[in-house]
Amino acid sequence: MRKIIDTMIEKVIFLCGMLSVIFVILIFSFLFIESFAFFRGFNIIKFIAGRYWYPDSEPVSFGIFSLLVGSFLVTLGACLIAVPLSVMTALYISEVVSKNVRDILKSLVELMAAIPSVVIGFIGMIVLVPCVRKLFNIPTGLTAFSGSVMLAFMAIPTIVTISEDAIRSVPRQYKEGALALGATKWQTIRRIVLKTARPGIIAAVMLGIGRVIGETMTVMMVTGNSSRIPHSIFEPVRTMTAVIAAEIGETVSGSMHYKALFSIGLVLFLITFIINFAAELFLGKNKNK
Amino acid sequence: MLLNYVDFGKLMSKIEVKSFDLYYTNFHALKDININIVDRRITTIIGPSGCGKSTLLRSINRINDITEGVHTSGEINIYGKNIYDNKINVDILRRNVGMVFQRPNPFPISIYENVAFGLRVNRISSNRSIISETVERSLKAVLLWDNIKDKLHKSALTLTLEEQQRLCIARVIAVAPHIILLDEPCSSLDPVAIQKIEELIIQLKDRYTIIIVTHNMQQAARVSDDTAFMLFGKLIEFDKTEKIFTNPSKKETEDYVSGRFW
Numbered sequence: 001m002r003k004i005i006d007t008m009i010e011k012v013i014f015l016c017g018m019l020s021v022i023f024v025i026l027i028f029s030f031l032f033i034e035s036f037a038f039f040r041g042f043n044i045i046k047f048i049a050g051r052y053w054y055p056d057s058e059p060v061s062f063g064i065f066s067l068l069v070g071s072f073l074v075t076l077g078a079c080l081i082a083v084p085l086s087v088m089t090a091l092y093i094s095e096v097v098s099k100n101v102r103d104i105l106k107s108l109v110e111l112m113a114a115i116p117s118v119v120i121g122f123i124g125m126i127v128l129v130p131c132v133r134k135l136f137n138i139p140t141g142l143t144a145f146s147g148s149v150m151l152a153f154m155a156i157p158t159i160v161t162i163s164e165d166a167i168r169s170v171p172r173q174y175k176e177g178a179l180a181l182g183a184t185k186w187q188t189i190r191r192i193v194l195k196t197a198r199p200g201i202i203a204a205v206m207l208g209i210g211r212v213i214g215e216t217m218t219v220m221m222v223t224g225n226s227s228r229i230p231h232s233i234f235e236p237v238r239t240m241t242a243v244i245a246a247e248i249g250e251t252v253s254g255s256m257h258y259k260a261l262f263s264i265g266l267v268l269f270l271i272t273f274i275i276n277f278a279a280e281l282f283l284g285k286n287k288n289k
Numbered sequence: 290m291l292l293n294y295v296d297f298g299k300l301m302s303k304i305e306v307k308s309f310d311l312y313y314t315n316f317h318a319l320k321d322i323n324i325n326i327v328d329r330r331i332t333t334i335i336g337p338s339g340c341g342k343s344t345l346l347r348s349i350n351r352i353n354d355i356t357e358g359v360h361t362s363g364e365i366n367i368y369g370k371n372i373y374d375n376k377i378n379v380d381i382l383r384r385n386v387g388m389v390f391q392r393p394n395p396f397p398i399s400i401y402e403n404v405a406f407g408l409r410v411n412r413i414s415s416n417r418s419i420i421s422e423t424v425e426r427s428l429k430a431v432l433l434w435d436n437i438k439d440k441l442h443k444s445a446l447t448l449t450l451e452e453q454q455r456l457c458i459a460r461v462i463a464v465a466p467h468i469i470l471l472d473e474p475c476s477s478l479d480p481v482a483i484q485k486i487e488e489l490i491i492q493l494k495d496r497y498t499i500i501i502v503t504h505n506m507q508q509a510a511r512v513s514d515d516t517a518f519m520l521f522g523k524l525i526e527f528d529k530t531e532k533i534f535t536n537p538s539k540k541e542t543e544d545y546v547s548g549r550f551w
Contacts, residue, residue, distance in 0.1 A: 098357065099357060171394070173390060173392060173394035174394060174396055174397070175355070176352055176355070176388075176390065176394070177390065177394040177395075177396065177457070177460075178396070178406070178410070179352060179355065179383060180350060180352055180383055180387065180388040180390075180461075181383065181384065181387070181406060181407040181410065181411075181460060181461070181464060182380050182381065182383045182384025182385075182407060182410060182411045182464060183380070183406070183407075183410040183411075184380050184410070187410045191406070191409075191410065192396055195396075195397075195398065196396075196397055
């Protein structure tokens with residue numbers, strides 16, 4: 001009897017584990033099938049490199065280059081803001097403050113991750129966008145820059161939490177060894193702690209980017225949604241995610257436009273997949289040491 | 290910069306611990322320690338686990354400072370300067386009082402960079418050839434050079450434990466300290482490696498004042514000139530090693546060295 005329960009439980013756990021894998025495969029195949037159908041009717045190179053996204057005009061053009069640039073720009077800006085801030089925060093939490101303050105700070109940072117993206121977008125619209133407009137004296141505050149700032153907020157908890165783990169898993173003996181040789185605290189952090197924790201910190205950044213690039217609601221609310229190639233970060237942009245979210249409701253199921261949106265989804269999926277995979281590689285490298 | 294190492298010269302230096310107390314938060318780990326350690330001799334500190342011997346050692350280069358909740362009273366004078374004085378530059382103190390730890394702890398960087406680390410962080414020299422010379426000299430001093438001279442740029446973690454511990458000693462020697470503290474330096478090594486490290490320690494005696502914490506009494510008898518015996522955070526007896534092991538004056542010491550534990 002006990003043996004039967006044992007094997008049954010084993011089977012259930014196996015099934016649960018397999019289910020998530022199956023779901024990923026299903027999503028991927030679904031995206032792939034729809035995209036494949038799309039690419040039979042529309043040249044893939046025109047799709048990736050085309051400058052114009054005119055799904056409703058005649059003749060239609062499904063070029064996502066401007067959207068790729070939009071996503072890239074917003075993500076890059078978010079990284080430039082979030083990475084230094086997060087790594088410093090992680091260092092502060094793990095190396096500087098006392099234990100009590102550390103616990104409070106950590107839970108606060110983790111709480112940041114719990115803010116719904118629509119709320120972050122809302123705050124961006126009400127507070128940040130008018131500020132950006134006035135501060136830089138530009139016609140609209142709905143810019144790639146505003147998107148980057150708000151997305152940085154969303155990436156910070158991920159990057160801080162994971163890099164803080166990496167920094168804290170640096171063996172105490174390394175730090176003591178460095179200090180005992182006369183290194184100052186900062187020298188120890190820079191030459192030993194950051195060096196040892198580097199794979200973990202890179203993985204944290206990757207996961208942060210993964211989160212940012214897939215983010216939809218916030219960017220839709222603060223970046224202005226203009227699908228043309230911007231000349232600077234202080235111009236409105238449109239991201240891949242925003243296009244899908246904004247247009248999927250208006251398309252006829254099975255139309256070229258509908259399939260084109262799925263193709264964008266496939267591109268996004270591939271990008272995040274590669275980023276997550278790279279992050280796993282770095283995390284794995286960290287563990288083997 | 291009270292403890293600048295060039296100032297030391299050839300003073301008959303010593304370490305004087307005066308009414309030193311140390312607490313971990315509420316735990317009274319060291320109780321009224323008084324001890325005078327003489328220059329260019331090997332002193333071992335023995336005693337059962339938890340008696341405070343490592344804590345005392347770690348107080349001499351103030352590496353205990355980084356443990357949360359540690360506070361102290363009393364003085365430790367090195368070359369007549371109280372290292373617990375506010376004016377002491379702790380980084381310079383630590384450079385002059387080197388430390389080798391219980392578990393070999395080479396940094397996860399190359400062998401060469403491990404030895405060069407102390408030179409770089411202390412800004413002793415940024416001249417490449419001087420650094421290379423010092424690395425070579427330090428590795429020769431610990432008899433490691435011949436084995437590893439062809440793989441200096443490999444990770445230090447590829448070495449055996451014994452080699453790693455030698456590397457850690459080389460790393461300390463490279464910054465030219467006056468005192469070397471060793472915290473159970475052989476506890477993770479096999480008997481052959483222990484013997485080799487002990488030989489090395491005895492060789493270093495001419496140039497450095499050495500203090501070793503050990504729970505291995507044979508080791509204390511083999512390598513040291515003086516031995517301190519500690520129990521429950523107190524210093525029970527401090528004398529010539531020979532006297533401690535053959536004719537101790539305190540009952541507790543005699544019980545301990547003859548193998549009667551509590």
